[in-house]
Amino acid sequence: MSLDQYYLLGRSGLRVSRLALGTMNFGTSGFHASYGKTEDESRPIFRRYLDGGGNFVDTADFYTAGESETILGRLIAEAGVRDRLVLTTKFTNSVDPGDPNAGGNGRKHLIRALEASLRRLRTDYVDLFLLHTWDRITPAEEVVQTFDDLVRAGKIRYPGLSDVPSWYAARAQTYAEAHALAPMINLQLPYSLAERAIETEHVPMAQHLGLGISAWSPLGGGFLSGKYRYTEQGLTGDGRLSLPDNPSRKWTDADWRLLGTLQRVAEELDVTMAQVAINWAATQPGIASAIVGASSANQLDTTLAALDFEIPAGLRAELDGAAAPVPESVYRMFTPDYQGWIINPGAKVGDKPAGYQPPVRNWTA
Ligand SMILES: NC(=O)c1ccc[n+]([C@@H]2O[C@H](COP(=O)([O-])OP(=O)(O)OC[C@H]3O[C@@H](n4cnc5c(N)ncnc54)[C@H](OP(=O)(O)O)[C@@H]3O)[C@@H](O)[C@H]2O)c1
Numbered sequence: 001m002s003l004d005q006y007y008l009l010g011r012s013g014l015r016v017s018r019l020a021l022g023t024m025n026f027g028t029s030g031f032h033a034s035y036g037k038t039e040d041e042s043r044p045i046f047r048r049y050l051d052g053g054g055n056f057v058d059t060a061d062f063y064t065a066g067e068s069e070t071i072l073g074r075l076i077a078e079a080g081v082r083d084r085l086v087l088t089t090k091f092t093n094s095v096d097p098g099d100p101n102a103g104g105n106g107r108k109h110l111i112r113a114l115e116a117s118l119r120r121l122r123t124d125y126v127d128l129f130l131l132h133t134w135d136r137i138t139p140a141e142e143v144v145q146t147f148d149d150l151v152r153a154g155k156i157r158y159p160g161l162s163d164v165p166s167w168y169a170a171r172a173q174t175y176a177e178a179h180a181l182a183p184m185i186n187l188q189l190p191y192s193l194a195e196r197a198i199e200t201e202h203v204p205m206a207q208h209l210g211l212g213i214s215a216w217s218p219l220g221g222g223f224l225s226g227k228y229r230y231t232e233q234g235l236t237g238d239g240r241l242s243l244p245d246n247p248s249r250k251w252t253d254a255d256w257r258l259l260g261t262l263q264r265v266a267e268e269l270d271v272t273m274a275q276v277a278i279n280w281a282a283t284q285p286g287i288a289s290a291i292v293g294a295s296s297a298n299q300l301d302t303t304l305a306a307l308d309f310e311i312p313a314g315l316r317a318e319l320d321g322a323a324a325p326v327p328e329s330v331y332r333m334f335t336p337d338y339q340g341w342i343i344n345p346g347a348k349v350g351d352k353p354a355g356y357q358p359p360v361r362n363w364t365a
Contacts, residue, residue: 002307004053009086009288010185011210014127014158016086018282018307020056020214021049021300022293025240027067035240036064037295039071044297046075052304058188058214058291060090060132061117069120077122085127089117090162090188092132104135107146114155129156130188134164140172148181160186160211166201173209184211188291191215192281193224193262194255196325203286212288215281219292221248223255224277226263230256239295254323261322265315271305278306280319 006015023046028036037045049057059068069089076082091113094103101108110131118124129150131143147159161169161184169187176183187206189198192215206213219225221241228237230251235241241248259273266273282290294300311319327335333342 003049003304006055007288008212009128009158010160010206010212011183012158012185012212014086014185016056016289017054018289019054019278019304020058020088020289020291021046021054022216022291023057023059023068023072024063025068025293025295026059026071027064029067030065031062032064032068034243034245035295036067039074041296042071043075043078045294045300046072047079048297048300049304050079050081054304055084056086056088056289058088058216059121060093060130061095061113061120062090062093062132066116066120069117073120073122082123087121087123087126088128088130088160088186089121089126090130090132091117092135105131105138105143107142110143110146111150114150118155125155125157127157128160128186129158130160130162130186131164132162134168140168141175144172144176144179144181144184147184148176151182158182158185160184160188162188162216163190166205169202169211170205170209173211186214186288187211188214188216190217191284191287191290192218192220193258193277193319193323194220194251195249196323199325200327200331203284207286213286215284215287215290217293218278218281218290219274220277221293223248223251224259224262224273226259226266226273258323261318265311265319268315269309269311271309272302274302275306275309276311276319278303279309279311280316282307283311 003017003019005018007018008014009016024032025036026042028038057072059072061069076085091110092103092105096102103109114129117126150156151159159182161172173184187202189202191198203213222239223241227239228235228241235251240246262273262276266276269276278290278292281287292303294303332338
């Protein structure tokens with residue numbers, strides 16, 4: 001069973017399942033209420049994940065206005081699994097509109113948010129504490145110093161970032177390294193066959209700086225399961241993306257064409273489209289884990305089998321090509337063809353003989 005193979009998260013000693021359980025839909029209040037689940041509906045989803053050997057669970061103070069954390073806290077206590085879980089939560093969103101320091105990433109809110117999360121989660125520490133979204137205001141140094149204080153105070157084991165520009169993450173990590181502060185080990189970002197923008201900047205940055213990426217919405221919120229159809233009225237199908245009060249991105253002709261390739265690959269492998277989509281995302285370069293969401297334990301069953309097979313190279317190339325991001329502007333100069341022209345006209349970068357090792361410079365010579 002793939003869930004009980006644990007991988008190191010970023011440059012750290014923390015071992016996590018390659019499929020994390022997302023609990024954004026646990027609870028029936030706030031922003032995610034329209035497709036939220038009650039505690040009784042959430043319990044079998046959580047239990048199924050644990051039964052499969054999963055140890056990586058994701059929530060945030062913002063999800064269902066705090067209910068996700070409250071439900072999760074009760075379910076964890078009920079199952080008696082606090083210590084074996086890698087419990088992740090996040091802060092940023094305002095908890096008191098009108099109070100300028102009750103939201104964002106400044107030290108005052110960061111600490112207040114963590115204390116409230118710990119109360120709701122019924123624990124005295126979280127394993128992974130993430131800045132949820134860049135606030136465009138708080139200096140990276142302030143966030144990193146505060147994270148380090150919280151690690152030393154025993155309230156968080158590891159810090160990380162979600163939904164930040166790559167330059168901000170690079171600045172934060174470099175500052176932490178330069179000052180021997182607790183480094184970030186995780187970067188949580190949107191990533192799926194239908195959402196590949198992070199490949200340009202975030203993935204190479206994370207690989208160089210020791211940040212393991214957790215891919216959120218690896219199914220595009222359900223789109224890649226293949227259950228939606230395009231009609232004159234827009235997208236239809238049985239799931240949260242067709243709810244009128246659930247804003248999701250606009251799906252383009254290219255997205256609908258991508259589904260055709262995904263379906264062909266799934267048929268050839270005799271698995272579901274959802275399984276191929278999750279497998280692809282979880283096994284892409286730089287991706288440490290995919291955070292999957294589920295509306296029921298049965299749905300999660302399908303998802304949890306997503307790493308029980310390998311996508312052969314030929315089919316993987318078809319998927320890669322079906323929705324590859326097109327490099328724009330300066331990024332065109334970082335493509336293999338252009339780089340080959342810079343480094344060695346006529347030769348392609350990557351044309352190295354088998355066993356090639358880059359020369360090691362002898363600094364004493
Ligand atoms: N850091 C961030 O900003 C951020 C943002 C978003 C999410 N997240 C995290 O990522 C987690 C996952 O996000 P997500 O829910 O968008 O992930 P997702 O895996 O792309 O979508 C999950 C949804 O797809 C549908 N689905 C799942 N399995 C299916 C199957 N086998 N067949 C058909 N439909 C299926 C279900 O919705 P329906 O039944 O309604 O179709 C399910 O809720 C969240 O819970 C949260 O922890 C983080």
